[in-house]
Amino acid sequence: MSIIDNLNWRYATKKMNGTVVPQDKVDTILEAARLAPSSSGLQPFEIIVVSNKELLEKIKAVSNGQSQITDCSHLLVFAAWGTYTEERINEVFKRTNAERGMPDSATDGYRNMLNGAYPSRPEEVNYNHAAKQAYISLGVAMVAAAELKVDATPMEGFDYAGLDELLNLKAKGLRSAVILPLGYRDEATDWLVKLKKVRTPKEKFITEIK
Numbered sequence: 001m002s003i004i005d006n007l008n009w010r011y012a013t014k015k016m017n018g019t020v021v022p023q024d025k026v027d028t029i030l031e032a033a034r035l036a037p038s039s040s041g042l043q044p045f046e047i048i049v050v051s052n053k054e055l056l057e058k059i060k061a062v063s064n065g066q067s068q069i070t071d072c073s074h075l076l077v078f079a080a081w082g083t084y085t086e087e088r089i090n091e092v093f094k095r096t097n098a099e100r101g102m103p104d105s106a107t108d109g110y111r112n113m114l115n116g117a118y119p120s121r122p123e124e125v126n127y128n129h130a131a132k133q134a135y136i137s138l139g140v141a142m143v144a145a146a147e148l149k150v151d152a153t154p155m156e157g158f159d160y161a162g163l164d165e166l167l168n169l170k171a172k173g174l175r176s177a178v179i180l181p182l183g184y185r186d187e188a189t190d191w192l193v194k195l196k197k198v199r200t201p202k203e204k205f206i207t208e209i210k
Contacts (some may be wrong), residue, residue: 003147008197010146012153015190016071016183025148026074026182032144033076036137040114042092044084044130045137046174048077048167055166062162063179068153072181077167078138079174080130084118131177138178151185154178 026049033047050056051074060069069075081088093111097104118126138154145152156178163169163176187193199205 003143006146006149007143009149010142010151011192011197013068013151013181013183013185013190014153014192015186016068016073016151016181017186018071019073019184021073021150021182021184025150028148029141029144029150029152029182030076033137033141036140038133038136039129040110041096042084042089042114043133043137044081044088045134045177046079046172047137048079050075050077050167058166059158059163059179062166063155063158066155066157068155068181068183069179071186072183074182076141076180076182077163078134078177078179079167079169079172080127080134080177082170082173082175083123083126084114084121084130086115086119089114089118127175131175134177138180141180145182151183153181155181 030047030049034043038044050059053070056070056072056075059075060066063069089111093107094104097106142152142154158176158179160176163179164174167176169175185193
């Protein structure tokens with residue numbers, strides 16, 4: 001099937017059936033998310049993969065009781081940096097230069113520019129910027145899931161502070177941004193599964209300037 005066919009197949013699954021997604025498919029989805037682009041290549045977020053049923057029950061309690069949390073196979077938590085720091089920025093550039101076989105000073109100009117601009121901004125500004133980068137990765141993960149015929153439902157309807165506490169994210173300098181249950185649709189009970197996918201018509205959605 002083509003990528004468009006697969007995207008037409010996917011939808012925001014409301015009921016999952018508890019079937020476990022094979023680990024190789026989970027790994028592929030995670031690798032796709034890792035390879036997603038981000039601003040300045042900083043990748044200012046991490047992904048926490050939760051499959052522990054006891055913890056998922058606790059997450060469900062701070063997620064408005066949404067059943068996908070406990071009926072999914074794996075829950076991906078996209079956790080953004082709480083803020084940018086010189087230490088974090090320098091670590092990214094140091095690793096990049098080392099892997100490319102370049103001296104650590106090779107990117108000093110760009111590194112210094114970011115260090116002069118980002119760490120001094122308010123933390124909420126930095127978190128929002130980092131969260132946007134996490135959403136790019138989220139989109140790539142959902143496309144990869146569709147290609148593998150794995151259902152995935154992006155969710156924001158949860159208590160961010162509650163989830164952060166459950167996963168001890170503050171101690172890691174992280175804040176939850178969005179979550180993504182992975183699993184398989186329960187076609188017998190999901191009210192949305194048979195409904196037509198509806199999107200804004202192309203003529204209203206796309207403007208071409210030539």
